[in-house]
Amino acid sequence: MNKTRGQRITLNTAGVLVALVFAFPTYWLLTSAFKPSTAMLTPDYDLIPLSVTFDNFVSAWAKPGFLTHLTNSLIVTVGAVLLSLVAGVLAAFPLARLRFRGRKGFLLLVLIAQMAPMEALFIPMFLLMQDAGLLNKLPSLLLVYFAITLPFTVWTLRGFVQGIPYELEEAAMVDGCGRFGAFRRVVLPLLGPGIVATSVFAFITAWNEFLYALVFMRDKDKQTLPVWLSTFRTVFGTDWGGIMAASVMYSLPALIFFLIVQRKLVSGATAGALKG
């Protein structure tokens, strides 16, 4: 597995190139956030920003409600991710390792559940929440995001469990662990990276959702960040500089969430190596 110096340099160069390509739109968003509003599009060559201003961040920060909306977003998003992961891990194990009547029916349910366009579901969903008395309450969003992210979470985690060689569990069972003991001690630690990847995805899906957040929450102080982001548009036009600055502020929590969980990506692998 040891690579020569030359190989390492080639690989790292490739890595940097990939990162640069992927970073460009983000870079453009970032520089736009620091540009004066009228310089978003100029005839001048501005690959490197020609002037820098913090006005957009000042005006975005001054926009009322950022912290309230941030809190709401965090509650519904983190809540939905946690619920999804718990229900997802519980379901992934029997789906990947056990056989029982109704297994295929369930798999089909999970698959088809993801095919319906959410834009078409919002009216039935709205009426459902209204009849449950949950409109204008954060739990309604939390439940919807739980439901939106669940099929995917179940499906992906099942894939990750399948990827773990069954022999590892068998070995543990031979060593005297029960079936679930083996799952807990062998499979779960190896599942670390999968749980991280899945949770990042679920987090971002819920974090970015706009339509349901808009339609379910009436009161300003119960709305989430995507709705806050849309307040930069008024009768008098759109404050693009403000939107760009606000988007930077908006993406940070997702990035922080990733940086927290990404250590798991590494430690998960190590744990797997130790236990395997």
Next chain:
Amino acid sequence: MKRLTKVMAGAAAIALATAGCAGSGGGGSEESSGGPRTLTVWLMNGSAPETLTDALNKEFEGANEGVTVKYEVQEWNGIQDKLTTALASQNPPDIIELGNTQAPSFAALDVLTDLTADVDSMNGGQWLQSLKASGEWDGKQFSTPFYAANRSVIYRTDMFEQAGIAAAPTSRQEWLDAITKLRAKFGSDPQFQALYLPGQNWYTLLSFIYDEGGDIAEANGTEFKATMSSPEAKAGLEFYKELVEASGTTAPKDNDEQNPEQAGIYGQGKVAMMIALPWELGTAAKDNPDIEKNSSAFPIPSKNAGETAPVFQGGSNLAIPVNSKNTDLAKDYLRLLLSDKYQTQFAEAGMVPGASTDLSALDANPVSKAMAAASKNGRSVPATPTWATIEAGQNPLKDMLTAYLTGVKDIDTATTDADTALDAAFTG
């Protein structure tokens, strides 16, 4: 789990109630007067100045004991979906603001309270004609005017002066002459544009078509037939093309004035004119205050010297959802909002008031003065419920403009195709 149980119960309830999904049921019943009541008012972000609404709500609450006004500012993104669900919900807002081109699509569906009997008591004599028409359906009035605005030509006084243009153009010919002079003076700068005019500014196109005596469609009762291939409409389209070519604008032919935002481009100081709403100058001047000092405006000139061209009037209407539980209270609120006292404040804020003919406050600023001058000649799109779909979807007028300006289609094909697409949309 408790919440889950509740949701389950809710689901079961719906299942028992109907076969499919039902709304909350029709007919709002009037709440008994007396006792504390809440009037929910939805206005759009940026519509009414905060000072106005604060004073208005305070006065209304003072005059109606036990009433609280729940004033909720709505965002533009997703407003159609939000209105749809809100109108179908158990407690809809009592007053809503509708875009004037959207208003007929609500009026025709019986989801708004009939206000025909209240027009007179709501300052009806002074209503802005184009907005009044947007609120009518089948001879009844379903929404009232709120405020409006129309476009004028915002121009750089300093550039006009340097190019030796003595006065603002008052006819199409003078307008074209001014463009020629501006280009002669500043044309050496490749970034200079005498007039910024993107290919899909269909509001401006309407102005030219109205000026020729044409319209988008002709009405026959509640039926509409597109008339873009009429000689008048074609003449309007020809002038649009003439203007684009004469001005040497580098604006995209396949996009509108918002993409890219024309105010930002005007703000960079290389553009002598743009056809815009008054506040776009404020956007342009955000980072360049000098531009505001050096700018003024004139109404879109007519082909008849000395006249101003009719203009498309954009704006908003106000309505009371049919399921409102406070219909009478909501009508009182509308009466107050449409009274001279508050309507004047709209003029002061730079809008054309929907229910006042007193536009003197707009004269304070040269740009809003130009808007006011043209506003008497304001028109709107055909008052058909299907227009909302046309505007929210793929507007055939935009496709027609791009196809003709880029030379993909000749004028006959472009206008006939537009007629076909519009007629298909009108029949819904």
Next chain:
Amino acid sequence: MATIHNTIRTDTVPAGTSPPAPARASGRKRAGLGEKTIPYLLLAPAVLVMLVLLAWPALQVIGISFRKLDLGELVRGEVVWVGVTNYTEVLSDPEFWTITLRTVLFTAAVVAGTVVAGLLIAVLMRHLTGPVKVFVQVTLVLAWATPILATTTVFQWIFDQQYGILNKTLVKLGFDSFQGYSWFSSGTSTLTVIGMLILWQAVPFVCFTIYAGLLQAPKELYEAAAMDGASAWQTFSTVSWPTIRPLVTLATFLSVIWDFKVFAQVWAIRGGGPDGESTTLPVLLYLRGIAGRHFGVASAVAVLMILVLVVLTARYLQLLLRTREGDVS
């Protein structure tokens, strides 16, 4: 290489297969009454949530697709059955099949691009170390986490005809024909830009999923492969691939579903234009249904979309249902 083949099962794929044979033997032997109910208990929360919050609204959508449900009916709570009128209206539109075909091709192109790029970057990421690795990961996460409203706007600015940085750069590099070049003048070109936007946002998920799968493979197997003197390709095909194959299949399947349903980005870039040439099925759903508040028609388009998706993924669903029929009762 022999050692590897002995220690690892290579038939964990496709993702739809039922559990490995050993599970059956040991599972059945010990199966008591308690153990039989355990799968159901474990599945119960997921089943409950999906039935109430996804399956039930989805069933209603099917119901609505046979009704006239405009704003008026919705507000008054009327139920007006119209049979298959909504379907005939949608299907009689000659454009429908063009749009369907366009959507399928567009989805296929974007999914292929996403999966290939995601796989390559994941493999690359495994071999990176230190700051470069963190740099790659952070850029991927940012591409993913930025709000759609901002990314679609930024893409429009980058590709702007007059002032876009792309055209300005190309002109600087000497390609003068890109002065004022419109990237949105044809449907194909517009869809290409939209495809890049979606790809940019979709690759991170595929990449992280596959990368996580790569990390899952126990290190000993790589070491064993190295001791056997396996080449990089051999190591990949015998150690990495078996672990990630179910994940690649799964990522492809999920990408098909998601990319097929993308609306916001397609709509934001050019509203399905020019002249309707970048209109996809979700845009059609919006134009015919949501924009005019004809929710019956919108539901009919939604049901048709699900049917097309089922056809597209039929092979995958078939594998899922057919494999080891005897084992799964």
